[in-house]
Amino acid sequence: MSDKSEQQRLSVFKTYKLYVGGKFPRSESGRVYEVSDSKGKWLANAPLSSRKDARDAVVAARKAFGAWSGATAYNRGQILYRVAEMLEGRRSQFVHEVADAEGLSKSKANELVEATIDRWVWYAGWTDKIAQVVGGGNPVAGPYFNLSSPEPTGVVTVLAPQESSFLGLVSVIAPVIATGNTAIVIASERSPLPALSLGEVLATSDLPGGVVNVLSGRTAEIAAPLASHQDVNAIDLAGADDVLAKELEIAAADNLKRVLRPQPVDDWRAVPGIERMTAFLETKTVWHPTGSLGASGSSY
Amino acid sequence: MASLFEYAPAPESRSVVDIAPSYGLFIDGEFTEAADGKVFKTVSPSSEEVLSEVARAGTEDVDRAVRAARKAFEKWSALPGSERAKYLFRIARIIQERSRELAVLETLDNGKPIRETRDADLPLVAAHFFYYAGWADKLDHAGFGADPRPLGVAGQVIPWNFPLLMLAWKIAPALATGNTVVLKPAETTPLSALFFADICRQAGLPKGVVNILPGYGDAGAALVAHPDVNKVAFTGSTAVGKEIAKTVAGTRKKLTLELGGKGANIVFDDAPIDQAVEGIVSGIFFNQGQVCCAGSRLLVQESIHDELLDSLKRRLSTLRLGDPLDKNTDIGAINSAEQLARITTLVERGEAEGAERWSPECELPTSGFWFAPTLFTNVTQAHTVARDEIFGPVLSVLTFRTPDEAVAKANNTPYGLSAGIWTEKGSRILAVASKLRAGVVWSNTFNKFDPTSPFGGYKESGFGREGGRHGLEAYLDV
Amino acid sequence: MPTNAPTAAPPLPDVASSDTTLRHFLHGLPGVDTVGLEARAAALGTRSIKTTAKAYAIDLAISMVDLTTLEGADTPGKVRALGAKAVHPDPTDPATPSTAAVCVYPDMVASAKEAVAGSSVKVASVATAFPAGRAALPVKLADVRDAVAAGADEIDMVIDRGAFLAGKYLKVYDEITAVKEACGTSARLKVIFETGELSTYDNIRRASWLGMLAGADFIKTSTGKVAVNATPANTLLMLEAVRDFRARTGVQVGVKPAGGIRTTKDAIKFLVLVNETVGEDWLDNHWFRFGASSLLNDLLMQRQKLATGRYSGPDYVTVD
Known part of the structure; x- marks a missing residue:
């Protein structure tokens, strides 16, 4: 049986699925599209999401918003850190996928995956600090105390960057959910596989289902219904070109979504500022009367 | 109301304010007629008496005002913050000095009780300028990084419900951060903004830093759409706010909106x-x-x-x-x-x-x-x-x-x-x-306002905050 | 003219059936937000009362003054002068209304009665070991009976603040009902809380209800002997209490701010509080009083100013 050892094992292909509401459904459309690497070699089929998938994702994200925004900031930090831990264990898979997706060498891809893991760690540490940095008490001229605190905007649609399939992706997801928003992420159209695999990591990181929902397909097609969706509160246009960005911004005006316009990013590895967090935060100012201890004011 | 103890009329003296029969647009430090010569009347809502006739800004005037503001921007933004601060402190003080006059004026043009203009609107207006004056030379410490830069020309459209207070909410942070301003007051309440123009002159504010364009919605729309405006701030209805959001879509204009509510x-x-x-x-x-x-x-x-x-x-x-x-x-x-x-x-x-x-x-x-x-x-x-x-x-x-x-x-x-x-x-x-x-x-209270305290909405009530440290962000390139 | 509360049965008798029921009732009253209460009182203080309204308010205020002398140095002569002043506050203008009452210590009641005889001016007497109230009940009652026997029309008692602050509400209640009984049918009872010592507005509201439940004809802020006496805010609160009490029981109770009201401007602010909180049913000296001494001369000077158009001076009103 000498030829047995020479016979190559037939590998098991992975069926890439969407990640919505903590589950891994196929597209409701039943359709897929071919994903190939930078040299045009077929890698896998990815679900071609439809308007209805987008709608389902909004329902899932809205459902998850209450508990996620209501969780303690410490708890959110722990979960984001857990994502980093899970990723660390699956580095080789992502190095492989990122190398394929972006046409990079293994070592270059490795560098990006490491930066991505570190990005989760960075945002994990932010969850319980952002309120102290951007909120605070205000010295009201009168017998009142008031406190301004940042609160998550709500359900955020995120158009992931088209080029940076993993580091860019995480760099736009993590700031959205760190502060308590829930997200519907449209993966890079050409390179959706790292995003779809990230769903599997998130599912095993104690992140409640629905906090992040990942859709793959034609960005413009999925983004349009999300930009006009009345139950979506904000949209990050990172992955849109100028024409699409303008169209979506106009559609977003219908319910006055917060819009983060696409900005040129030279190097996703640079330390992010807090702008991607503050773009999806609302400031709530709560007033309380103070007054004196006694009925007679300062005379006592 | 008890009939035994009827309060006799206790009118505030109208003579403390001298309203001219007509007013121009305030562009580049001068009062000027509208390019097309159009005017409109502003009436007192409590009597329907015509208070004055005011120049009505059109597209051409908007362009003129934006150019004046652009020209003034270079020097204004280059001034040391401490100097900009002193201009704003001057303005705050002049408002305090003239507060009775302005309160009567606002009551005449808006129809709201003198008790409110005297005890709420005017004190808040002065306080707002006083508050932002102090920020002008401390922007490095505001949490937006070192030396945050102004945006440029701010196009501001305000409503008629708190005419002078909404002006203060718009102009004070804009000037403190080094922007120049073109502001359109509402068509039913243009007067206090025009008196504010006079205050700018008294304060010696450089020409073109503040431009006031009384007019209707068409002037507001032209201002918002003007390609050389870098920042749009609007307070008004949600419907108009949505239109403005569409107008600025696809541009680099920074937008803040204070819109409706159903509290x-x-x-x-x-x-x-x-x-x-x-x-x-x-x-x-x-x-x-x-x-x-x-x-x-x-x-x-x-x-x-x-x-x-x-x-x-x-x-x-x-x-x-x-x-x-x-x-x-x-x-x-x-x-x-x-x-x-x-x-x-x-x-x-x-x-x-x-x-x-x-x-x-x-x-x-x-x-x-x-x-x-x-x-x-x-x-x-x-x-x-x-x-x-x-x-x-x-x-x-x-x-x-x-x-x-x-x-x-x-x-x-x-x-x-x-x-x-x-x-x-x-x-x-x-x-x-x-x-x-x-x-x-x-x-356990309601309708309290304070210049240090951020104000603004969730959802369709708009976005961005006015007041406090947060209010600076809308006017900075951050 | 509305009549006094019936003296027989106190309203809501079940409430005071035990210390527990009384506590539950008083602590079940709505809370008071300090800032909101003071803001409302201050806002009403900005009312501008001019010309005819001012003339009406000044005369009304004069007619509501309990002209008071409560000094260790009081003598029959001093009290007689006070009585004369109460009857004819401004000798130069007989149209000036008399004050509501003179207010004296029990041993001066007889002199006071004599001084106001034949006029509408009442004689009020502080009693119950005023101002501290630190005496045994029999002593307090003897004090009251003494004053009533001497002809006092009104008794201004102090509550036992110590007992109130210790939560012994029933003790306070029982003392008031005992004093009320000692007043008989001839004297109206004003119950003084010494609001400055009760300190919180919640306590003032509870004390107001406690006093009214026990049969007070008037509730009164203070003795005038502590640092903080009547204020617009504590008086507004007590006006709300009498308003709510009447709505609940049908019994109308009067209010008397005392101490610290010195100017016409102050007095008019209090009348605005009355007007806009409880309305015209209380705009009468049967239901509202000012416990004051120096206030009267300021009212008289302002009255002269309105009549003559020029400012008056202290030499044109009497010193008594």
Whole structure:
């Protein structure tokens, strides 16, 4: 049986699925599209999401918003850190996928995956600090105390960057959910596989289902219904070109979504500022009367 | 109102303000006619008397003003912050000096009671300039990185409900951060902005730093769309806000919007009732209810509904409606015939939909635009008067049974500007406040404002914050 | 003219059936938000009362003054002068109304009665070991009976603040009902809380209800002997209490702010509070009083100013 050892094992292909509401459904459309690497070699089929998938994702994200925004900031930090831990264990898979997706060498891809893991760690540490940095008490001229605190905007649609399939992706997801928003992420159209695999990591990181929902397909097609969706509160246009960005911004005006316009990013590895967090935060100012201890004011 | 103790008229002297028969646009430090020579009349809403004739800005004037502001930007933004600060301090002080004059002017042009312009609007206007003056040379420490830069020319469009205060909210942070300004006041209340132009001259503010363009919506639209405007700030209706958001889509213009609201004022059964009644009254009848953050939906716990309504009705019977210049007037005139028509239509709709309408006995003056304080009871979330912003002295009363239900109903609106909570239980205040989707929550008080405190909405009430450190961000390139 | 509360049965008798029921009732009253209450009082203080309204308010205020002398140095002569002043506050203008009452210590009641004889001016007497109230009940009652026997029309008692602050509400209640009984049918009872010592507005509201439940004809802020006496805010709160009490029981109770009201401007602010909180039913000296001494001369000077158009001076009103 000498030829047995020479016979190559037939590998098991992975069926890439969407990640919505903590589950891994196929597209409701039943359709897929071919994903190939930078040299045009077929890698896998990815679900071609439809308007209805987008709608389902909004329902899932809205459902998850209450508990996620209501969780303690410490708890959110722990979960984001857990994502980093899970990723660390699956580095080789992502190095492989990122190398394929972006046409990079293994070592270059490795560098990006490491930066991505570190990005989760960075945002994990932010969850319980952002309120102290951007909120605070205000010295009201009168017998009142008031406190301004940042609160998550709500359900955020995120158009992931088209080029940076993993580091860019995480760099736009993590700031959205760190502060308590829930997200519907449209993966890079050409390179959706790292995003779809990230769903599997998130599912095993104690992140409640629905906090992040990942859709793959034609960005413009999925983004349009999300930009006009009345139950979506904000949209990050990172992955849109100028024409699409303008169209979506106009559609977003219908319910006055917060819009983060696409900005040129030279190097996703640079330390992010807090702008991607503050773009999806609302400031709530709560007033309380103070007054004196006694009925007679300062005379006592 | 007791008939034994009738208050004699106590009018504030009108002679403290000298209104010219006509006013121009204020562009590049000069008053000038509109390019097409158009003018419009501004009337006193309480008497329909014509106060003055004002130049009406058109597209060409907008362009002229933006160019003046652009030209002034270079030097203004290059000034040391400490110098810009001193200009703003000067302005704040001149406003304080002229506050009685400005209060009377505002009352004449807007129709709101002198008690409010004197005790609320003007002190807040001066305080706002004073507050932002102090920021001008401290921007490095504001949390936006070292040496944050201004945006350039700010196009600002403000409403008629707090004409001078909204001007202050717009202009003070813009100038403190080094921007120059083109501001369009509302067509029914242009005068205080034009008096402010004079204050800028008294303060020696460099030409072109502040430009004032009285005009209508067309001028506002032209300003917002002008390609050389870097920043758009708008306070007004949600419908116009959406149009503006579409206009600036695809540009680099930074946008902040303060829009409508349908604020819920939630009264729990353990509330300090007498103070809650006062808060309900100031929540909806302050400025005749023409306030974006008005507490226009009263959510009262069912167990105290009848008792609270009795107290509220008794209190409403003591409200004094009439001559806005009378120092004892609580309720002044509605700002315009158009606004009165809108209020009237919505109130009629409320009645037609079966809500129960009540007003105290209240004699309305025969000239001018007036609407009696009005309550609607038996209102549900489905009623138009519980959903649409009326922007008038009309309160819709709804009930709830549990805190959960109160929060659900309060949040059940596309708006998210303000809310009130009345309870003596501290933990309930914190729990409910944290669940309310509104930018300003007043617990055991309502309609309080302060220059240090950020103000602005969630959802369709707009985005961005005005006031406080947060208010700087809208005018900085960060 | 509305009549006094019936002296026989105190309203809501079940409430005072035990210390527990009384506590539950008083602590079940709505809370008071300090800032909101003071803001409302201050807002009403900005009312501008001019010309005819001012003339009406000044005369009304004069007619509501309990012209008071409560000094260790009081003598019959001093009290006689005070009585004469109460009857004819402004000798130069007989149209000036008399004050409501003179208010004296029990041993001066007889002199006071004599001084106001034949006029509408009442004689009020502080009693119950005023101002501290630190004496045994029999002593307090003897004090009251003494004053009533001497002809006092009104008794201004102090509550036992110590007992109130210790939560012994029933003790306070019982003392008031005992004093009320000692007043008989001839004297109206004013119950003084010494609001400055009760310190919180919640306490003032509870004390107001406690006093009214026990049969007070008037509730009164203070003795005038502590640092903080009547304020617009505590008086507004007590006006709300009498308003709510009448709505609940049908019994009308009067209010008397005392101490610290010195100027016409102050007095008019208080009348505005009355007018806009409880209305015209209380705009009468049967239901509202000012416990004051120096206030009267300021009212008289302002009255002269309105009549003559020029400012008056202290030499044109009498020193008594």
